[in-house]
Amino acid sequence: MPTLFDKVWDAHVVTSVPGGAQVLYIDRHLIHEVTSPQAFNGLRQRGIPLLRRDRIVATADHNVPTKDQDKPIAEPLSRKQVNMLTENCAEFGVELYGLGHPYQGIVHVIGPELGITRPGITMVCGDSHTSTHGAFGAIAFGIGTSQVEQVMATQCVLMEKPRKMRINIEGELQAGVTAKDLILYVIAQLGTGGGTGHFVEYAGSAIRNLSMEGRMTVCNMSIEMGARGGLIAPDQTTFDYLEGREFSPRGADWDEAVAHWRTLPTDADATFDTEYTYRAEDIPPMITYGTNPGMGMGVTDTIPEASALHGAASMEKAMNYMDLEIGQHMEGMPIDYVFIGSCTNSRIEDLRLAGSLVQGKRVAANVTGIVVPGSQQVAKQAIAEGLDRVFEAAGFEFRGAGCSACLGMNEDKVPAGRYCVSTSNRNFEGRQGPGARTILASPLTAAAAAVAGKIVDVRDI
Amino acid sequence: MTPFKQLTSTAVPLPIEDVDTDQIIPARFLKATTREGFGENLFRDWRYDKLNQPKPDFVLNNPAYAGDILIAGANFGCGSSREHAAWAIQDYGFRVVVSSYFADIFKGNALNNGLLPVTVSPAVLDEALRTIEQDSGARFTVNLEAQTFTNEVTGTVTEFEIDEYKKTCLLNGYDDIDFLLSQREKIESFERQRLDFSL
Numbered sequence: 001m002p003t004l005f006d007k008v009w010d011a012h013v014v015t016s017v018p019g020g021a022q023v024l025y026i027d028r029h030l031i032h033e034v035t036s037p038q039a040f041n042g043l044r045q046r047g048i049p050l051l052r053r054d055r056i057v058a059t060a061d062h063n064v065p066t067k068d069q070d071k072p073i074a075e076p077l078s079r080k081q082v083n084m085l086t087e088n089c090a091e092f093g094v095e096l097y098g099l100g101h102p103y104q105g106i107v108h109v110i111g112p113e114l115g116i117t118r119p120g121i122t123m124v125c126g127d128s129h130t131s132t133h134g135a136f137g138a139i140a141f142g143i144g145t146s147q148v149e150q151v152m153a154t155q156c157v158l159m160e161k162p163r164k165m166r167i168n169i170e171g172e173l174q175a176g177v178t179a180k181d182l183i184l185y186v187i188a189q190l191g192t193g194g195g196t197g198h199f200v201e202y203a204g205s206a207i208r209n210l211s212m213e214g215r216m217t218v219c220n221m222s223i224e225m226g227a228r229g230g231l232i233a234p235d236q237t238t239f240d241y242l243e244g245r246e247f248s249p250r251g252a253d254w255d256e257a258v259a260h261w262r263t264l265p266t267d268a269d270a271t272f273d274t275e276y277t278y279r280a281e282d283i284p285p286m287i288t289y290g291t292n293p294g295m296g297m298g299v300t301d302t303i304p305e306a307s308a309l310h311g312a313a314s315m316e317k318a319m320n321y322m323d324l325e326i327g328q329h330m331e332g333m334p335i336d337y338v339f340i341g342s343c344t345n346s347r348i349e350d351l352r353l354a355g356s357l358v359q360g361k362r363v364a365a366n367v368t369g370i371v372v373p374g375s376q377q378v379a380k381q382a383i384a385e386g387l388d389r390v391f392e393a394a395g396f397e398f399r400g401a402g403c404s405a406c407l408g409m410n411e412d413k414v415p416a417g418r419y420c421v422s423t424s425n426r427n428f429e430g431r432q433g434p435g436a437r438t439i440l441a442s443p444l445t446a447a448a449a450a451v452a453g454k455i456v457d458v459r460d461i
Numbered sequence: 462m463t464p465f466k467q468l469t470s471t472a473v474p475l476p477i478e479d480v481d482t483d484q485i486i487p488a489r490f491l492k493a494t495t496r497e498g499f500g501e502n503l504f505r506d507w508r509y510d511k512l513n514q515p516k517p518d519f520v521l522n523n524p525a526y527a528g529d530i531l532i533a534g535a536n537f538g539c540g541s542s543r544e545h546a547a548w549a550i551q552d553y554g555f556r557v558v559v560s561s562y563f564a565d566i567f568k569g570n571a572l573n574n575g576l577l578p579v580t581v582s583p584a585v586l587d588e589a590l591r592t593i594e595q596d597s598g599a600r601f602t603v604n605l606e607a608q609t610f611t612n613e614v615t616g617t618v619t620e621f622e623i624d625e626y627k628k629t630c631l632l633n634g635y636d637d638i639d640f641l642l643s644q645r646e647k648i649e650s651f652e653r654q655r656l657d658f659s660l
Binding site: 014015017018019020021023025034035037038041042046048051062063077078080081084126127128130142143144145146147149150153154155156158159160162192193196197223226228292294310311313314317407408409416426428429430431434435 | 481492536544624
């Protein structure tokens with residue numbers, strides 16, 4: 001009996017190739033400035049047009065400055081790349097939500113908020129966090145630039161059907177524990193390679209009780225355990241989120257779509273190649289101590305010894321880079337920067353959560369804090385709710401939309417040797433700038449760290 | 462794409478697990494708009510210090526090690542989907558990466574560029590790394606037709622798996638895009654038959 005993943009995948013197989021690979025039809029293709037220029041060049045060199053330009057949406061997010069967004073980009077290479085996206089979209093007739101457009105923002109924030117993302121579709125983008133869109137019951141995954149070119153030319157990718165994994169989270173999350181803690185907990189159990197070769201379905205009562213924003217945070221980080229993508233069965237929460245969005249179906253089309261979406265959830269007797277079950281009550285507020293997202297622990301725990309997941313050489317390298325020690329407590333440790341943003345945690349609910357904690361408080365003197373909304377629409381909503389003033393009154397900078405300090409392609413970088421509590425998705429060496437030391441956490445834990453000037457347990461506040 | 466059939470070479474050891482694509486090519490070097498030239502920034506922050514001086518303890522800066530094969534710890538290429546990682550490894554001069562397993566997106570990107578990812582058991586990987594530790598001139602053979610990885614010092618021959626279609630592409634230097642373009646009629650027929658309400 002089919003799973004949600006089977007139903008969506010099998011409905012998109014154009015043909016199978018001897019040896020196991022399948023030609024998978026792609027309904028929606030999101031592109032951005034960093035992984036598309038070589039694909040457009042390839043089309044030009046081969047003299048191939050886009051097969052379906054109405055299935056592609058472009059935005060500028062990775063490189064864009066988060067200050068002075070109305071002015072030309074100062075950094076020449078970023079400016080060139082963003083300008084090239086504009087030129088390519090004009091030449092090939094692709095819809096572009098560039099800088100200055102009211103829909104501009106992080107590609108994985110704008111897809112859902114505009115209703116481009118929806119249940120039952122296949123979606124790709126030259127970005128590994130495309131897994132985010134799986135929160136809607138879509139098959140969504142990141143691809144390389146060669147595949148970006150293939151999808152532009154043929155609306156298809158060629159790949160083997162991944163294996164199926166289900167991760168059940170049953171029960172109720174503790175107060176102060178968020179979707180981010182949930183997924184950091186799962187990745188800490190499975191390691192960065194635990195999902196390799198699989199597509200993950202998240203299920204169980206704790207998942208069903210999450211908002212769409214929370215579900216997006218969970219699916220977003222599927223790639224951090226090596227999974228090709230993650231997805232969650234569409235339900236009333238999904239439909240309520242999508243109804244009335246810019247590109248959502250309307251009227252009779254909406255009713256027909258919802259009737260179809262209700263048929264998608266995994267059948268009761270379906271089986272998975274791999275299955276794990278965790279208790280929501282066991283999940284604490286999480287932080288990372290090392291240099292990959294699998295190196296995570298409860299905020300009150302001590303840094304663990306090397307293990308089967310993280311060998312002695314990896315742990316030693318991580319501890320040297322982070323200037324931490326095995327057995328050390330991180331709670332109470334002073335920090336230097338707080339970054340609230342990224343495709344993992346920059347949606348309105350994330351800003352509300354962080355805002356609720358900093359309201360009426362001050363960012364500690366030793367901390368530089370920035371809040372980067374995921375899109376112009378999120379920024380507009382936050383301003384309408386007065387969240388920008390809450391953050392600024394507390395001493396945070398409230399910026400314009402973009403990927404920002406998640407990967408430091410623009411000027412938003414963390415200096416070498418400094419600790420940054422970050423709501424983003426990767427704590428790899430140098431991710432937030434050469435030598436930067438990243439501690440991944442939820443928006444609540446990050447906001448609490450900004451106010452306290454050190455790592456604290458939000459359950460104590 | 463350049464065809465790949467067989468090679469025998471010395472190898473460069475990188476016995477670290479979970480090597481992520483941010484290490485292979487840091488994000489600040491992704492601003493180029495062509496596929497060329499990424500090799501000079503391969504493993505940039507492990508290879509060079511803040512003053513852009515080579516770090517002597519990093520393997521690529523050790524003149525004892527060279528070759529067309531990179532042999533690395535488990536879960537090589539995890540992290541982002543940047544194809545620039547495969548381009549950088551290839552541009553530097555490697556033709557094969559050997560590990561006990563690869564991150565999915567990296568593996569696909571490598572295959573799409575004619576960079577062969579060879580998956581071997583943890584025991585075979587350990588043996589290869591020990592062999593190089595004892596003799597940096599140790600040679601290895603990768604035969605794609607036979608799907609074998611041979612440690613020429615110990616004589617260990619191990620078979621590796623590769624998708625039949627991908628193997629044909631690599632042996633002949635074919636791109637996926639050529640194949641997909643040849644499927645155009647099937648794709649357009651699929652589009653016509655599809656119920657469109659979910660789009």
